[in-house]
Amino acid sequence: MDAREMKIKAAAAALEHVEDGMRLGIGTGSTAEEFVRLLAEKVAGGLKVEGVPTSERTARLCVELGVPLKSLDELPELDLTIDGADEVDAGLRLVKGGGGALLREKIVAAASSRMIVIADESKVVDVLGRFPLPIEINSFGQVATRIAIEKLASRLGLSGELRMRMSDDGVFATDGGHLILDASFGRIPDAEALASALNTIPGVVEHGLFINLASLAIIAGPAGARVMGAKN
Numbered sequence: 001m002d003a004r005e006m007k008i009k010a011a012a013a014a015l016e017h018v019e020d021g022m023r024l025g026i027g028t029g030s031t032a033e034e035f036v037r038l039l040a041e042k043v044a045g046g047l048k049v050e051g052v053p054t055s056e057r058t059a060r061l062c063v064e065l066g067v068p069l070k071s072l073d074e075l076p077e078l079d080l081t082i083d084g085a086d087e088v089d090a091g092l093r094l095v096k097g098g099g100g101a102l103l104r105e106k107i108v109a110a111a112s113s114r115m116i117v118i119a120d121e122s123k124v125v126d127v128l129g130r131f132p133l134p135i136e137i138n139s140f141g142q143v144a145t146r147i148a149i150e151k152l153a154s155r156l157g158l159s160g161e162l163r164m165r166m167s168d169d170g171v172f173a174t175d176g177g178h179l180i181l182d183a184s185f186g187r188i189p190d191a192e193a194l195a196s197a198l199n200t201i202p203g204v205v206e207h208g209l210f211i212n213l214a215s216l217a218i219i220a221g222p223a224g225a226r227v228m229g230a231k232n
């Protein structure tokens with residue numbers, strides 16, 4: 001089974017949690033897109049759902065495939081969000097934001113009663129930090145913000161490079177018009193402490209540590225899909 005087939009397997013297992021009439025948060029990334037494709041087939045077959053996309057990219061795919069969309073302001077309380085992740089540990093702590101959608105993803109996940117993560121086995125880690133942590137920052141004062149993050153990391157015993165995310169057109173900008181610093185801290189033994197500390201820096205808009213948001217992770221490997229942890 002190749003990586004795409006594993007993503008499809010995880011997405012298909014997540015689809016079983018979707019019920020008629022649900023208000024759904026719809027994630028971003030290659031795994032979430034497999035979910036959108038399967039969801040669109042169900043919608044074409046008569047399933048009634050309303051989706052809130054976590055990025056412009058996901059919104060475009062949903063529109064193209066006929067998945068009905070609303071904004072989060074129209075549907076501020078959601079039943080379920082299904083989204084991918086860059087890393088997941090045994091406590092269902094996540095690193096997200098590899099596709100730059102972390103801010104909207106976190107807002108949508110927080111507005112949802114449940115969040116199901118879909119991923120292949122390569123995303124499962126013992127300790128978060130193998131994948132560089134995306135930190136979304138405001139462009140105003142970006143140098144001061146970078147220095148503040150470096151100082152904070154050092155206080156927490158973390159070190160590593162902060163790299164400005166780039167795109168083909170220059171500096172990468174999120175859907176909200178912000179920048180992303182990818183922080184290669186290496187192992188993050190206390191993700192809660194780092195998350196809280198980052199939240200105290202004014203120029204940090206959001207970071208990719210998702211803690212206490214996922215209810216369940218569906219992890220697909222060559223032998224099939226398995227479920228990790230359940231918060232509710």
Ligand SMILES: O=C[C@H](O)[C@H](O)[C@H](O)COP(=O)(O)O
Binds near residue numbers: 028100102
């Ligand atoms: O910003 C993007 C998201 O957090 C994605 O859900 C994450 O990067 C995983 O993406 P993929 O399924 O493509 O590995």
